[in-house]
Amino acid sequence: MPFSKFNLCPLILKALEQNDYSTPTPIQEKVIPLVLQKHDIMAKAQTGSGKTASFVLPILNIYSQNKALGKAKIKALILTPTRELTLQVANSFDIFSEFLEKKPKVVSVIGGQSIGDQLLDIQKGCDIVVATPGRLLDIIKKGQINLSNLEFFVLDEADKMLDLGFEDELELVLNSLPDIRQNLLFSATYPPKMLEIASKITQNPTEVSIAFEEPTVQTIKQRAIEVNLENRSALLRDIISNEKLEQVLVFMANKRASDNIASKFRKYGLKAESFHGDLIQEDRNITLENFKTKKTNILFATDIAARGLHIDDISCVVNYDLPRSADDYIHRIGRTGRAGKSGLAISFITLENKEHFKLIQKRSNIKLDFEQVEGFELIGNPIEKQKGKEPIKGKRKSKKDKLREQNENKSN
Ligand code: AMP
Numbered sequence: 001m002p003f004s005k006f007n008l009c010p011l012i013l014k015a016l017e018q019n020d021y022s023t024p025t026p027i028q029e030k031v032i033p034l035v036l037q038k039h040d041i042m043a044k045a046q047t048g049s050g051k052t053a054s055f056v057l058p059i060l061n062i063y064s065q066n067k068a069l070g071k072a073k074i075k076a077l078i079l080t081p082t083r084e085l086t087l088q089v090a091n092s093f094d095i096f097s098e099f100l101e102k103k104p105k106v107v108s109v110i111g112g113q114s115i116g117d118q119l120l121d122i123q124k125g126c127d128i129v130v131a132t133p134g135r136l137l138d139i140i141k142k143g144q145i146n147l148s149n150l151e152f153f154v155l156d157e158a159d160k161m162l163d164l165g166f167e168d169e170l171e172l173v174l175n176s177l178p179d180i181r182q183n184l185l186f187s188a189t190y191p192p193k194m195l196e197i198a199s200k201i202t203q204n205p206t207e208v209s210i211a212f213e214e215p216t217v218q219t220i221k222q223r224a225i226e227v228n229l230e231n232r233s234a235l236l237r238d239i240i241s242n243e244k245l246e247q248v249l250v251f252m253a254n255k256r257a258s259d260n261i262a263s264k265f266r267k268y269g270l271k272a273e274s275f276h277g278d279l280i281q282e283d284r285n286i287t288l289e290n291f292k293t294k295k296t297n298i299l300f301a302t303d304i305a306a307r308g309l310h311i312d313d314i315s316c317v318v319n320y321d322l323p324r325s326a327d328d329y330i331h332r333i334g335r336t337g338r339a340g341k342s343g344l345a346i347s348f349i350t351l352e353n354k355e356h357f358k359l360i361q362k363r364s365n366i367k368l369d370f371e372q373v374e375g376f377e378l379i380g381n382p383i384e385k386q387k388g389k390e391p392i393k394g395k396r397k398s399k400k401d402k403l404r405e406q407n408e409n410k411s412n
Contacts, residue, residue: 011100038182086131105121106128133161150178222333228379274300316344
């Protein structure tokens, strides 16, 4: 079924065609008509499902029918957890409004870039603001943004927002919005906390979940390869070369490891770069662009890259270090096999993380056979988790505090 059945403006249809969007994805099938009919939405959707266009297209369509003259007023606010996602969503608005007679003015509000420029853009008048919560809140607190004309509030990747510890910021942003508005909530998971927040944001929402969400993940071939910790780097080079992998996203446990291995791979003549939250925004953009345009083939990244990146041609995702949770595992591997393409996800299983991987498998309902690669066979016995002393309450920072500290300067 083509996009034309939604009665979208022909100029938006032209942009869809130009970008090779011929058939709506299941989430778009469901969400687009509901948004056009002015429903509040509570959607369960993973990245890779096409959720961005499911809100961008109807918002643009409604915008295109509005012939208001004079200085632009903010009609839509889209809140996302990370800078990258913010830029990608803003880019979607730009792409799909390309042929509109009156293109909406879209401003991205993120940390790591000049607040002065963002304030100026807002004050000159804009129609759509796409923002991360921290920077938006700074601007709200300065009294420099008028959200009283808002018609749409979109919360994208809401569960990630909570994971990053932005609950208080979200609450404060919500307090600054007009009561009457259309709310579109997107989250990959709906734990009880998320449902509580959903009830604060949306009014009588239509719940949308794609019954066939799993195929996104089912198109991904998952492998678990046993290897000793110290042999992972050599094994990775071996796999990339033997299996002729082209665009490989490799997840690392921390920034330093990511930088170190990228520079080591470059010494081997491989086109590798490192991507993490310590890079200044401009470098992040360049690194991503290099990977998207295939100037580099191997991107070592921390989890900040795990969600929301719109790179369709990742042939393989490697868990060099395992993710902490089953949810993160699903999000990481979801970076490959996007938009219906097949993908490959490889996890390195070491003596140290074997038990952890078993837990991830159990929680994500998967069961993989452990493989070995000739020349890199795993030697030794699994390491039992040492029972350490219980942490002393009050002496340690809570997980939430740590996350907030980490993300205060990075994700905003
Ligand atoms: P998202 O889940 O919004 O991050 O989208 C995942 C990827 O699928 C993006 O790179 C989109 O460009 C692509 N995509 C989304 N919807 C469609 C569609 N209907 N046809 C082709 N590509 C799409």
